[in-house]
Amino acid sequence: MSRPAIEVRNLSHRYTTDPVLRDINLTIEQGEVFGFLGHNGAGKTTAINILTTLIAPTSGTAMVNGHDVVAERNRVTAGIGYLPAEVRMYPHMTAAENLVFFAELSGVSKPHEAVAETLEYLECSELADRRLGSFSTGMRQRIGIAQAIVHRPQVLFLDEPTAGLDPMGVRQLRETILRLNADLGMTVFMNTHLLSEVAQVCTTIGVLSHGELIYKDSIEETVRRFPDEASLEDIYARMESATP
């Protein structure tokens, strides 16, 4: 059996005195599309920041592709792609220049070819030579995804990827995630509070409430376990209302 894509044990984090994450235990297998649900301020972004090595946890361990996020930082970052909640990058550079820069940092052997192929895959080659400063939110999001996958990572972290997108943008993003998962077997870890997205894209969900992981299971099992609820939204509301 292959090692899990993500394995978190007794993970806690605090910025000041109040804990943001409390004793999280979580395993995500290779090839899963994991939806991390939670209200604003639940600790989802902190979790993603720890898993992408941007901050060190206060206690506990987190492994990505079998590598510890603190002790083996470079091995972890070599195998992940990250799309932050707000994609900014370098506005004075063109989309292609931005992407080549990030591809080179990851050591991609033929960065220009990889960028052209990635943009074509995401159906946005026409954006290549335009400066990022002139882009709409949707365009920036697509270049942000290109940035996250240009080096073909095994695990892709998306932080609220649908924020600010119009319905067409949301639909395109959904299709892209499914294609990446199908074509490259990419594991996807997605922070969101949009349950409609989770229902259509994710294979597994986790629910974070006030820093605690209160639920984790496959979508199928979740629906089976809560037969009385009409939708995932109802299930989520029931879970949240059950927490103190």
Place this chain on the structure above:
Amino acid sequence: MSSPSSTISVNTATSTPGHRVLVIARHEYRAAVRSRILIVLLGILVVATAASVFIASAEYAGRLADYQAYRAAAEAGGVARIAPSPLAPLSLLRGAMEYLEIIGAVVAIALGYLSVSRERSNRTLPLLLSRPVTPTELAAGNLLGALGVIATLVAVTAVVAMLCVGFIGHDWLNGIQLFKLALAYVAAVAYMGVFYCVGAIAAAKSKVAITGLMIALGIWLVVVLVLPQIGDTLDADNQIPGGLFAALGLGHDGEVRILAHFTTYETIRTSIETASFAKHFERFAFAMTDVKERFRSLSLPDLFFQVRTDIAWILAYSIVLVIGLLRAFRKQPTVPQGGQQ
């Protein structure tokens, strides 16, 4: 709309720290070259240098013509020993060195501040550090890129200055003079590199980068303008025009005898001067460019011996500030602390 690609190939991605540092350095260089603020500052420096050397060269051309006329007359009159030229074309670069010392330091601080504030305002730090890039590599790459920008700037001012001396002053620098000039400009790159570190460290350590810029400019004010002046102002001999001891009719021995009663005062005054990094650069640059007459007749080894302390101080400041820069980047928060959960 491009035609969609149904498949995507898998890249084999591996990178070494050296490669990543070079990629960041190239990126930093490109960003600096595209920055309007920086271009304006660089323009001011180049124009100021050109103007200063141009004016000095124009005046020098007259003195050189006088000397050549004297020499021609002496040769025609059969004078056996003709006095060598007292002129030093390298000394025409005094103004250029002073502008590098003052404006160059501000440009370097701006470079350092911009390299940190740009990442912050673009919010690209998390993206960079989610790659196999360490904060140390980021700092090293930024520094290398900035040194590239500084070296380009210094090279432009050097070429402009050289051409002014040649075309306006009608005196072309020989091999040894060019070598000394190159050494002065290498010191200028190190000097500006230190101020780049000051700007970057102050910005990286401040929650709001502009506060860091203010702090760095405060340091510049003290180190470049105040400290070197204190040394001169507190010098007893500088209290009246022409020199206090000369006015009292005391020779060098008399001056030494009197100052022996003020050793603590003199130690403090010298220490203040020594603490100024700018003063060490100025002494080295002036020695290399024949600004000080007492250095003009010295051979290169003797010249190096005379400025060994200044070289040591420039190296020491450079090492300390580079270490400081690496530490500041390592401790810089990559994401807003506690703001976003």
